[in-house]
Amino acid sequence: MEIKPAPLFPTLVWTTLFDDRTRFNERLLEQAHQLRRKHPTGVAKTNVKGWQSANNLQNLPEFEEMNLRIVQVCQRIAESQKFAPDLNYQLQAWVNISPPGASNQVHFHPNCHFSGVYYVSLQAPECGSIFFRDPRVASRMMTYPVTSATEFTATELRMRPEEGRMYVFPGWLEHGVDENLSNTDRVSISFNVLAVPGG
Ligand SMILES: [Fe+2]
Numbered sequence: 246m247e248i249k250p251a252p253l254f255p256t257l258v259w260t261t262l263f264d265d266r267t268r269f270n271e272r273l274l275e276q277a278h279q280l281r282r283k284h285p286t287g288v289a290k291t292n293v294k295g296w297q298s299a300n301n302l303q304n305l306p307e308f309e310e311m312n313l314r315i316v317q318v319c320q321r322i323a324e325s326q327k328f329a330p331d332l333n334y335q336l337q338a339w340v341n342i343s344p345p346g347a348s349n350q351v352h353f354h355p356n357c358h359f360s361g362v363y364y365v366s367l368q369a370p371e372c373g374s375i376f377f378r379d380p381r382v383a384s385r386m387m388t389y390p391v392t393s394a395t396e397f398t399a400t401e402l403r404m405r406p407e408e409g410r411m412y413v414f415p416g417w418l419e420h421g422v423d424e425n426l427s428n429t430d431r432v433s434i435s436f437n438v439l440a441v442p443g444g
Contacts, residue, residue, distance in 0.1 A: 250397075256380055258404065259322050259413040263314070266409025273365045276307050277340045277432050288339075291352040291421070295343035302338035302434065311363070311434060312336055315411075319359045319438040322413055333443050338436035343373070345429070349422035351378060357437035361413035364406045365434060368427035374403040375412065378419040406431070 263269055280298050281287070287296040302308040316334045323332070337357075343349075354360040362375065379385075379400050389398040396402065403423070404412060414420070416437060425431050 256377075256418060257414070258377065258418075259318075260404075261318055261411050262407070263409045263411070269310075270365050270408060273308075273311060273434070274432060277342060277365060277434075279307075280305075280340055281342055291350045292341060292343065293348045293350060295341055295347035295349070297342075298340040300337050300339045302340065302436075303336045308338070308434075312338060315361070315363070315434075315436050316438065318411060318413060319361075319440075322359065323440055328440055329442065331442075332440040335439045335441060336436060338434055341431075341433045341435060343422070343425050343431040343433075345425050345427060347431070348373060348424040351419050351421040353419045354416040354437050357416040357439045359413050359438040360416040360418075361411060361436055361438075362406075363411040363434045363436075364408050364431075366430065366432040367406055367408060368429040368431075369407060370405055371425075371427035372406060372429065372431040373423035373425045373427075374405050375420055375422050376401050376403045377414065378421075380418055406433070 277298075281296055284298060285296075288299055290297055303312050315338060316336055320334055323334075341349075379402075385400075391398050394400075
């Protein structure tokens, strides 16, 4: 007798690794540091101890290539999920520089279809993983008597950051970042993408 699970309403996190990450990240890292030198105070949101830029990379020409890639990836994902053609993909993006000891509290990103992060520079695996919280609120009514968590029984799932890798997920999916326990800054670019009709 074969018993097969069928995933209903799956929560998808998409990931892609840039082929030219070494060359690409070198420039991006320099641009991230330049931005911090220009705006040393940054903004305070979910970042604990870290520096976060204003939410405006989409307006900065030096980040044009990064912005373009984010939109391309999100557009490909949207097409795979049968989004309407001729949508306008609106981007907001920002830089995070998280020194040793920094983390991000659990949060979600309202008013966007896709959110994500691209890792520019880090020391794996101690730099802190991104973790996602089970969005199936009803599942919190009951815990499972398991010896170890599976993707079905877990309440949180972690994904390891990697230089040159991008993660994309629905904006409503709660997530956070573990403390950076390495002795190097973790540098990443986070973003929101909203697909709106109008071409
Ligand atoms: Fe986030």
